[in-house]
Amino acid sequence: MNARGAMGKYGESLAARRLTEAGLTVLERNWRCGRTGEIDIVARDGDVLVVCEVKTRRANAFEHPMAAVTPEKAARLRQLAENWIHSHGGAPPGGVRIDLVGVLLPHRGAAVVEHAQGVA
Template sequence: MTGERNRELGRWGEDVAGRRLTDAGMTVVDRNWRCEAGEVDLVLRDGDVLVFCEVKTRSSAAYGHPLEAVGAVKAQRLRRLAARWLEAHDLRPVGVRIDVVGVLLRDRGAPEVEHVRGIG
């Protein structure tokens, strides 16, 4: 898969995840926020909680389920990025949560979307 195709797939997966989370009552606050330490895919508000969400999208399960791509090291990096985002925006929310959404394309029909709350 080419780099451009991967980027398109990733953007599509972020769109799918964003719709799923807003349908669940969350509000998108920021998207694809970057700093020198990395990128946060989605920042959302879930009531009083600010949610930093990593989205992993795969076109097949040949290399494993998308959620398998987020382990302890990635979760730690997401916590650091969340702290940087909060500092950059001078916010102190009531609560902060790190979530992951895995989006897996299916041969037919709607993609499989799995949302895991509070990974770290």
């Protein structure tokens, strides 16, 4: 695994911990769907299915992690959510929500983890 991959894995671990601390139940991590792509974290928030995109950046990065979901990326996440639901027996009673967790890694100190609900 390269440094970028390791940073992404670390960010996903921090995101999963943040979601769990917020009361969500992590169902799956890194769920792949053929050519469509990957869902970083699939979780449950009560009776709502949460498809979560995780973006990790270093503090000196050009773009803040929370600005990383473009309209194209949002459309792909919606498609991935539909594929996950189809392969796992149907939609939950509370529907589906797409969230973003941004992880900012400073040069020193603790990472900053932000969770935005319903981004797409």
